[in-house]
Amino acid sequence: MLKIEHLTKTFDDKTAVDDLSLRIAPGEVYGFVGHNGAGKTTTIKCAVGIMAFDRGKIAIDGHSVKDEPVACKRELAYIPDNPDLYDYMTGAKYLNFLADVFGVDSATREAIIRPLADKFELTSELGQPIATYSHGMKQKLAIIGAWAHSPKLILMDEPFVGLDPLASKLLKDMMREHCDKGGAILFSTHVLDVAEKICDKIAIIKAGRLLRSGTMDEVKGDESLEEVFLELVESEA
Numbered sequence: 001m002l003k004i005e006h007l008t009k010t011f012d013d014k015t016a017v018d019d020l021s022l023r024i025a026p027g028e029v030y031g032f033v034g035h036n037g038a039g040k041t042t043t044i045k046c047a048v049g050i051m052a053f054d055r056g057k058i059a060i061d062g063h064s065v066k067d068e069p070v071a072c073k074r075e076l077a078y079i080p081d082n083p084d085l086y087d088y089m090t091g092a093k094y095l096n097f098l099a100d101v102f103g104v105d106s107a108t109r110e111a112i113i114r115p116l117a118d119k120f121e122l123t124s125e126l127g128q129p130i131a132t133y134s135h136g137m138k139q140k141l142a143i144i145g146a147w148a149h150s151p152k153l154i155l156m157d158e159p160f161v162g163l164d165p166l167a168s169k170l171l172k173d174m175m176r177e178h179c180d181k182g183g184a185i186l187f188s189t190h191v192l193d194v195a196e197k198i199c200d201k202i203a204i205i206k207a208g209r210l211l212r213s214g215t216m217d218e219v220k221g222d223e224s225l226e227e228v229f230l231e232l233v234e235s236e237a
């Protein structure tokens with residue numbers, strides 16, 4: 001579903017992502033972990049087609065991010081680390097705008113958006129401008145928007161930040177359900193115990209380079225993900 005091969009991205013003389021390769025198959029919840037500045041956001045931005053890269057190839061469901069950007073965008077949803085949405089729109093207008101862009105019919109909007117807004121306890125706020133929303137409310141709206149067009153691949157940068165416990169649980173269940181239905185997810189996080197619980201596979205990155213990736217068992221064996229992560233990043237220091 002997502003194939004990243006030898007991705008390299010530099011900013012002036014700084015290499016933010018260095019020859020990174022990653023494959024995510026349908027059905028996989030894939031976690032992406034690493035220290036601050038390790039290159040997670042840069043990788044995700046390159047994968048969703050909003051940041052140009054120097055070398056390598058990225059394909060989404062067989063489409064090249066560089067050569068077929070529209071085909072890629074049809075198949076994916078992206079939730080950035082900071083949900084800077086259109087402040088002047090109401091929540092309802094924003095969700096309808098997204099549904100319009102992706103050509104979602106009104107029956108599907110009702111079937112997907114309304115129940116999610118109810119579950120996230122956002123329905124009563126949808127008539128208010130996004131400018132009045134808290135960080136967590138914006139994050140909930142971004143999540144509903146991501147799910148609105150039934151994307152195959154969902155990329156999320158620190159999606160649990162700002163969510164209350166109920167919304168976090170809901171998101172975890174949605175992620176599992178999405179992948180059990182054949183979708184795929186890549187998400188970055190610093191919360192290693194959450195990653196350990198919900199990921200099928202995990203990639204550990206440091207200074208732009210992939211240190212280890214694979215199934216949770218392959219990566220951590222009998223240890224906790226936290227122990228393995230700290231051992232790996234410190235031994236590579």
Ligand SMILES: Nc1ncnc2c1ncn2[C@@H]1O[C@H](COP(=O)(O)OP(=O)(O)OP(=O)(O)O)[C@@H](O)[C@H]1O
Nearest residue numbers: 011014015016034035036037038039040041042043
């Ligand atoms: N627009 C930019 N211009 C210059 N350098 C950048 C830019 N964006 C990222 N970087 C650098 O690239 C490196 C990787 O940053 P990135 O944001 O991808 O890390 P991250 O793993 O997402 O970190 P965090 O966990 O703190 O969000 C960092 O050294 C950062 O300073």
